[in-house]
């Protein structure tokens with residue numbers, strides 16, 4: 001069990017990560033959830049380059065990439081490997097056996113839908129949640145409940161379970177890994193809360209920046225997956241293209257830093273060098289700048305309060321740079337106002353928004369829904385859900401029920417949209 005340092009005396013720092021005590025003399029023990037993904041593999045790159053600082057004790061993944069998972073387990077000599085898919089266990093065992101020598105002890109294997117949650121509560125200092133999707137909620141809650149520092153990349157868990165996650169988290173227990181929120185907490189250290197005027201979240205604008213809604217109708221999954229500045233997993237990449245990612249991030253900023261939606265602004269910054277900004281009441285703005293490389297915020301997430309030397313390259317000031325800032329086109333990309341709306345509604349509305357989106361992204365990637373159908377369908381599901389009851393406090397069961405409902409509605413509507421599109425083509 002890792003004890004927390006007591007809550008920071010200054011209330012303006014309540015939502016800025018507080019360092020956990022409990023680091024011994026040796027490297028910090030880390031559990032990585034979603035180790036085979038974009039966040040997970042970049043975290044492992046950092047760990048392998050910093051063996052004096054970090055030691056990975058357990059890994060978890062869905063079970064889609066067992067060779068990579070076995071390779072990671074062997075390289076890091078972890079104690080535990082977990083997969084969500086039980087049918088992946090024989091292949092995982094075989095892949096591990098092929099790498100470990102005869103006298104070497106294989107890591108323990110956990111399998112099943114609750115395996116990541118089990119691993120999230122194992123003894124360690126920091127849990128990095130790099131799972132994709134709202135399936136990350138239970139592991140997020142488990143890590144917090146167990147008293148771990150939570151390096152949170154899995155924004156969906158915070159969004160769908162906002163009040164639950166906040167109630168479980170002690171001040172400073174969550175260290176955001178999402179680049180914008182990492183930038184914001186660094187900016188928030190620049191002055192007291194009473195002097196913060198607004199948060200400015202930057203958006204690359206995605207691969208379709210500058211297109212009209214009509215032009216967006218026929219874009220393909222391949223085009224949507226070609227992000228101009230970041231190499232990420234498929235779901236977040238499509239979310240960046242629809243700007244749903246920015247909508248999720250505005251809710252994430254609201255939940256993490258307790259700033260109302262009307263004081264969170266989004267600005268399009270195509271180069272992705274400024275990761276977000278904090279404007280203070282005297283008109284001063286603090287921006288965090290670095291090349292688009294997630295290893296910087298991941299390193300801060302798992303290494304906080306220390307900075308990891310050479311986590312990622314800094315800006316090369318010997319060459320010319322041009323950084324642009326443009327207003328968001330909410331007509332072509334209505335996701336951000338829609339997200340603010342569901343964030344304002346609260347309760348199960350953000351879970352409905354996110355679950356409908358996850359279904360629609362899946363349908364789009366499988367060729368079953370046009371690109372513009374994603375946000376249109378999400379908006380329709382949100383409208384049908386109506387105003388959630390805010391009288392009672394949210395439970396995990398409420399979230400799961402709302403998600404099941406939203407996924408079913410989204411699938412129905414997406415199937416109908418697909419039929420209409422194919423009839424129009426015929």
Ligand SMILES: NC(=O)C1=CN([C@@H]2O[C@H](COP(=O)(O)OP(=O)(O)OC[C@H]3O[C@@H](n4cnc5c(N)ncnc54)[C@H](OP(=O)(O)O)[C@@H]3O)[C@@H](O)[C@H]2O)C=CC1
Pocket residue numbers: 033034035036037038039040060061062063064065083084116129130131132133135153154155156177178179230231232233234235236294
């Ligand atoms: N990539 C980035 O640069 C950024 C990502 N994020 C956020 O980080 C999270 C991860 O994104 P990203 O790394 O891009 O996603 P990826 O799709 O690249 O990786 C997802 C990882 O989650 C694992 N996974 C999926 N389902 C489960 C499950 N049920 N139990 C355990 N593991 C599971 C996958 O395993 P398997 O390989 O077996 O399928 C994989 O390791 C998302 O919430 C995203 O929004 C935030 C900011 C930047």
Ligand SMILES: CC(=O)[C@@H](O)[C@H](O)COP(=O)(O)O
Pocket residue numbers: 178179180202203204205206230236239240241245246294
């Ligand atoms: C790297 C990261 O944090 C992503 O969430 C990124 O923000 C995506 O880029 P967009 O600004 O295009 O959504």
Ligand SMILES: [Mn+2]
Pocket residue numbers: 178179180249
């Ligand atoms: Mn981000």
